[in-house]
Amino acid sequence: MKLLRSFGVALGVSGVVGATMLASTPLEKPVAGPQQADVRVVAAIPPPEPGDFKSVLRVEGMTKIAKLGQAMSIGRGKFKALIKAVDDDRPNPLIGELLMPPAPGYFVVFRFMPVTNNTSFVQVGDATGSIDLTDLTKAKAIVKVKLNLVISEVKQNGVPLDVGPNCHTVTPVDLDLSGTINLGVKAVTETQPVTEANRAGTIETRYAIPAFTGCGVTENLSPLMTGLVSGPGNELITHLYNLCFGTNSCNPYW
Structure with missing residues (x-):
């Protein structure tokens, strides 16, 4: 336990750290992990009103951490969106929840010390944005979401490093997401194998990842x-796959 901490202090942990992350898959080819329990989000989607739509997307993908220079899977989760009705040609406003499982990571820090941990992505407040439903096969979406990154179950060379239950970013990560989604592509299930042809x-x-706080039980x-x-x-x-789009068809995922 002291070895990792000592090297961090010696190198100046606030600066650039020489570290390498080992990943089983490259950034361009994410592989979904097993289905895991959802991380509870803070926000709650309001009940739909007449004319509103529901959409649930299966979410998979990879994130590349700049300081570590390699990628890790973000696991398999889902994005639930309530799409509000409009009476003109404006894009439809949406309110959403991003539910992701804890994602395991494996790192080699300082080029020789193996470190494992779980990272949870916990939504803060509502995910908000809009989507243009003029063409369901090319729906243009813009979404803003804030996520706290929570680190847990840290081990160095197999030995627990007690970061405690409240090791998280000082402020949330701000994600600005925009792209085109094919809401007309055939729906998949939460667990079935998928290919690029299934992709919405x-x-x-x-x-940017903010600084961390609350890490450590006996020391900071x-x-x-x-x-x-x-x-x-x-x-x-992030790779997106349709689980459902409409009203009643989304009730099993709601």
Whole structure:
């Protein structure tokens, strides 16, 4: 436990850390992991009103952490959206929830120390945006969502590093997502194998990871976590698959 901490202090954890992350798949070819329990979000979607639509998308993908130089899977989750009715040609406003499982990561820090951890993506407030339903096969969507990153179950070389239950980013990560979604493509299930032909869309964006706080039970490990992963220029690639679009068809996922 002391070895990782000592190297972090010696190198100045607030600066650039020489680290390598080992991933089983490259950034361009994410592989879905097993279905896991949802992480509870803070927001709650309001009940639909007459004329509103529901949409639920299966979400998979990868994120590349700039400081570590490699990618990790974000697991398999879903995005639930309530699409509000409009009486003109404006894009339809939407309110949504992003539900993602804890994502396991495997790193080699300082080029020799293996470190594993779980990262949870916990939504803060509502995901908001709009979607143009003029052409369901090319629906243009813009979504803003805030996520706290929560790190847990950290181990260095198999030995637990007690970061405690409240190791998270000081402020939420701001994600600005925009792209075209094919809401007319055939729906899939939450667990079936999928290919590019099943895909409703792919959205790519960059984001910054804020500093961490609340890390450590017997001592402050927040500067170490901040030095290892916080900073700008991180990439997120999300692949989307239709679970449902409409009204009653989405009730099983709601």
